[in-house]
Amino acid sequence: MQTTFTSSLANGITLTCMQAKQFKTSVLSVTMTVPLRKNNGFAAILPHVLLRGTQNHPNMLSLNRELDMLYGARIVPLIRKAGANLAIGFIADVIDERFTPIDLTDKVIDLICELIQKPALENGFLLSEYVESEKQNLIDRIARLKSDTRSYVVRRMREIMYENEPFGLCEYGDIEQIKNINAENLTEYLKQLIDTSPMQIFYCGSVSPNQISDKFKSAFSFKKCNTKPAENIILPPPSEPKYVTETMPVSQGKLAIGLRTNITATDSNYPALMLFSTILGGYTGSRLFKHVREKLSLCYYASCGIDKFTGSMTITSGIENKNAELAQKEILSQIDDMKNGNITEQELIDAKKNILDLLKSMNDSPLTLESYFQSGIMNNISLSLDKLSEQIQQSSLENVIKVGQNIELDTVYFMKGGENI
Amino acid sequence: MTCDFFYKIGEQMYSHVLSNGLKMYYIPKTNFSKTFAMLATNFGSADQKFQMQNGEILNTPAGVAHFLEHKMFEDEDGNALQKFAKTGASPNAFTSRNMTAYYFSCTDNLYENLDILTKFVCTPYFTDENVKKEKGIIEQEISMLDDDPFWNAYTNVYAGMYHNHPIRISIAGSAESIAPIDPELLYKCHKAFYSPKNLVLTVCGNADFNKIIEIAEKNTPKQTDKIANRFYGERQDNVYKNKITVKMNVPQPFFMIGIKDIPLAKNESQSKRQLIGELCCEILAGKSSELYNNLYKDGTLNRRFDAGYTIHPDAACVLFSGDSKNPQKVYQSIIDNISEFIKNGISNEEFNRVKHMHYGMMLRTLDQPDDLCRIQCECAFANENFATSSLQYDDITIDDLLNMFKIWNNENRFTLSEVIPLDND
Numbered sequence A: 001m002q003t004t005f006t007s008s009l010a011n012g013i014t015l016t017c018m019q020a021k022q023f024k025t026s027v028l029s030v031t032m033t034v035p036l037r038k039n040n041g042f043a044a045i046l047p048h049v050l051l052r053g054t055q056n057h058p059n060m061l062s063l064n065r066e067l068d069m070l071y072g073a074r075i076v077p078l079i080r081k082a083g084a085n086l087a088i089g090f091i092a093d094v095i096d097e098r099f100t101p102i103d104l105t106d107k108v109i110d111l112i113c114e115l116i117q118k119p120a121l122e123n124g125f126l127l128s129e130y131v132e133s134e135k136q137n138l139i140d141r142i143a144r145l146k147s148d149t150r151s152y153v154v155r156r157m158r159e160i161m162y163e164n165e166p167f168g169l170c171e172y173g174d175i176e177q178i179k180n181i182n183a184e185n186l187t188e189y190l191k192q193l194i195d196t197s198p199m200q201i202f203y204c205g206s207v208s209p210n211q212i213s214d215k216f217k218s219a220f221s222f223k224k225c226n227t228k229p230a231e232n233i234i235l236p237p238p239s240e241p242k243y244v245t246e247t248m249p250v251s252q253g254k255l256a257i258g259l260r261t262n263i264t265a266t267d268s269n270y271p272a273l274m275l276f277s278t279i280l281g282g283y284t285g286s287r288l289f290k291h292v293r294e295k296l297s298l299c300y301y302a303s304c305g306i307d308k309f310t311g312s313m314t315i316t317s318g319i320e321n322k323n324a325e326l327a328q329k330e331i332l333s334q335i336d337d338m339k340n341g342n343i344t345e346q347e348l349i350d351a352k353k354n355i356l357d358l359l360k361s362m363n364d365s366p367l368t369l370e371s372y373f374q375s376g377i378m379n380n381i382s383l384s385l386d387k388l389s390e391q392i393q394q395s396s397l398e399n400v401i402k403v404g405q406n407i408e409l410d411t412v413y414f415m416k417g418g419e420n421i
Numbered sequence B: 001m002t003c004d005f006f007y008k009i010g011e012q013m014y015s016h017v018l019s020n021g022l023k024m025y026y027i028p029k030t031n032f033s034k035t036f037a038m039l040a041t042n043f044g045s046a047d048q049k050f051q052m053q054n055g056e057i058l059n060t061p062a063g064v065a066h067f068l069e070h071k072m073f074e075d076e077d078g079n080a081l082q083k084f085a086k087t088g089a090s091p092n093a094f095t096s097r098n099m100t101a102y103y104f105s106c107t108d109n110l111y112e113n114l115d116i117l118t119k120f121v122c123t124p125y126f127t128d129e130n131v132k133k134e135k136g137i138i139e140q141e142i143s144m145l146d147d148d149p150f151w152n153a154y155t156n157v158y159a160g161m162y163h164n165h166p167i168r169i170s171i172a173g174s175a176e177s178i179a180p181i182d183p184e185l186l187y188k189c190h191k192a193f194y195s196p197k198n199l200v201l202t203v204c205g206n207a208d209f210n211k212i213i214e215i216a217e218k219n220t221p222k223q224t225d226k227i228a229n230r231f232y233g234e235r236q237d238n239v240y241k242n243k244i245t246v247k248m249n250v251p252q253p254f255f256m257i258g259i260k261d262i263p264l265a266k267n268e269s270q271s272k273r274q275l276i277g278e279l280c281c282e283i284l285a286g287k288s289s290e291l292y293n294n295l296y297k298d299g300t301l302n303r304r305f306d307a308g309y310t311i312h313p314d315a316a317c318v319l320f321s322g323d324s325k326n327p328q329k330v331y332q333s334i335i336d337n338i339s340e341f342i343k344n345g346i347s348n349e350e351f352n353r354v355k356h357m358h359y360g361m362m363l364r365t366l367d368q369p370d371d372l373c374r375i376q377c378e379c380a381f382a383n384e385n386f387a388t389s390s391l392q393y394d395d396i397t398i399d400d401l402l403n404m405f406k407i408w409n410n411e412n413r414f415t416l417s418e419v420i421p422l423d424n425d
Helices: A038-050 A060-069 A104-117 A128-147 A149-161 A175-179 A183-196 A209-219 A270-281 A287-295 A321-339 A345-364 A366-377 A385-394 A397-405 B064-072 B080-085 B110-122 B128-146 B149-161 B183-193 B209-219 B270-285 B290-297 B327-344 B348-365 B369-381 B386-390 B398-408
Strands: A004-010 A013-019 A025-035 A074-082 A085-095 A199-205 A242-248 A253-260 A302-307 A312-319 A408-417 B002-006 B011-017 B023-028 B035-041 B049-051 B057-059 B090-095 B100-106 B199-205 B229-231 B243-248 B254-261 B305-312 B315-323 B414-421
Touching: A004 A209, A013 A209, A013 A366, A025 A074, A025 A104, A025 A183, A025 A366, A038 A074, A038 A085, A038 A128, A038 A175, A038 A183, A060 B290, A060 B348, A074 A104, A074 A366, A085 A104, A085 A366, A085 B348, A104 A209, A128 A149, A128 A175, A128 A183, A149 A242, A149 A253, A149 A312, A149 A408, A199 A209, A199 A366, A253 A321, A270 A287, A270 A302, A270 A312, A270 A321, A270 A345, A270 A385, A270 A397, A287 A302, A287 A312, A287 A321, A287 B128, A312 A321, A312 B128, A321 A397, A321 A408, A345 A366, A345 A385, A345 A397, A345 B090, B002 B386, B011 B209, B011 B386, B023 B209, B023 B369, B035 B110, B035 B369, B057 B183, B064 B090, B064 B100, B064 B128, B064 B183, B080 B090, B080 B110, B100 B110, B100 B369, B110 B199, B110 B209, B128 B149, B128 B183, B149 B243, B149 B254, B149 B315, B149 B414, B199 B209, B199 B369, B254 B327, B254 B398, B270 B290, B270 B305, B270 B315, B270 B327, B270 B348, B270 B398, B290 B305, B290 B327, B315 B327, B327 B398, B327 B414, B348 B369, B348 B386, B348 B398, B369 B386
Parallel strands: A013 A199, A242 A408, B023 B199, B243 B414
Antiparallel strands: A004 A013, A025 A085, A025 A199, A074 A085, A253 A312, A253 A408, A302 A312, B002 B011, B011 B023, B035 B100, B035 B199, B049 B057, B049 B229, B090 B100, B254 B315, B254 B414, B305 B315
């Protein structure tokens, strides 16, 4: 397992380093966190506008040609929704320092800092041309969410489930609010963000944590920040589950079921919840795979996942319209069966092996590690893979059943395929 | 057993060929937690028409290679997916136009998993009942693909470029085309293309190659069938259709633009062609090209724009894809920029910058055991290896790129496939 090194570069600025010598890829990310709100368009548009040009590289062509010379380093906008928070910034991947004669990591850090601190300006403001064009791109992106039906149904279900909580808000913001963005108010927003929001920096690669820390300290003028990430305040489920059906002009219907588990990542029962979800629908040995797909031939996919920050459990499947009720019934009856204690020791053993394998595999991907640790830190939670693996191993059958008994149905959303298609 | 060292990229690879013809490779990644293994057959959706060893010519329905992929997991003593579920491994499979691959990754029980993998791929077990059951699942997979704008644009761009090559048909086929598939046909396809001579096993991670050889020797047949002869039809330089448009649930058009290149010549290096193709794509339409930056600046393209080069049996093409309110403008820019390059040439500065970038991208894929195994399997089918292309940068010249642009510089080789909103007029 990797050793992580976390330090504070200044008040509210966290640096997480994982020194790894087995990769040819290094990953760096720099994000700033704001609470999820309706005006998140301001945050979501920023990395896109900043990537249009800096003072040294005033347009994308110049910036992208510089990246070519850094062995095709990639710096892409990062917009991450986790819990009640939204982190925005950049994630970069680059060949590891060991494979180049130049100080590649330093150069990429300089470039990321330049993107944030020295954007291209006219009259002291971000370029109007860039702001307007990225507004349109963001609005188009929101409109496009519906055309990926498999992920859209989950998004729509959460919107309904969390109508009174921030978790249901779109990370790209609200179209009407985006229309109000201009060069002046976005420049002001950027300044405020740098001055007040918590910042998370991540590095995985062969360079030592001290070197990375020193480099960031010299490249970035950190302001003291006193704000904290928003707390994940989770409401109880509704007295009656919500059932919503909507129609879309597509051929396959899609079902998304949302449940509240009352357990989040910091809860001692969280590992048992992971096991419950895996036994139910986390892998090819799961109940949903074996019953809904293999036995009843109802679908190509039926799976279950949990969100560690909100404690929600989501089940999703693509099915023919006429099979919607049958699939829903089978899914809910599998949950009930598990809640009633009908989980075998063998199911538990198999699920443990599966989770432990996945957790261990995460160490092979710097990008996966980035997402795992940064999403925790932006919610003020420190997550250890070793500890989690240990707790998974120790979880008992009783524990898993007990966790299941607190799971409550919240929302059943069915996206019906249109009959005319 | 042989071992090759590729010092420049810090990799090594062990190779061995069993007496039954199975090619085997092991790429060590000893500091990685997981090991990835892929067993692939050089049989994809393009291999629809073929002649069996006994002379029988089969014209199989669209989607049969993919159907076979689903059914291979079934064995007399249970489903292989359920066997993997007990070891903690993550198994899966895919069918492309060129190949069918079965794979797993695991952090433990490697040899047990390899045993499962090599056994189930070499042991067909089809019954009327299990074939019928699978139709329901695959129909839902096809239905899911039918709703995917990307998949529609992707299938149609091939349907536009090719007159009669089977790559013009969707990999999974349709509910109608898979309806007549029965156990007998699946057995025939297995016999024709799952002979060890047509298979490649690649393992990447932590393993003892001798043990891998032992398991493969035990589980693959001693007697091997001859690989069937395949037919891909007659080739034409011109595309079948210059434009294909479908309406779907999209807020703005999604497009794919294909340029039909000439198929690989006999004895031509596949990896060299691939590398030249990728460099041409980058120079013409990569993130640092004039084309992309101009079209981004005027709002015709966004960040979701890609250009890639693909080689298929008896075919090769370039694909550009992305969102745009004006795909026709992207199409025109591609044509204009190709002729500009032919007219003005490519500067050394540009050529070297793009090679530099491409080298950096290639080096990073070596961290992905899944990609690496797939690339190695594909290379082995062409009697090359994954490192061949990475060591060829110095052999490629500006003229190689310009010669490729000269072939592309013909509008009769272009197909625009677009998916437009339902309410578009």
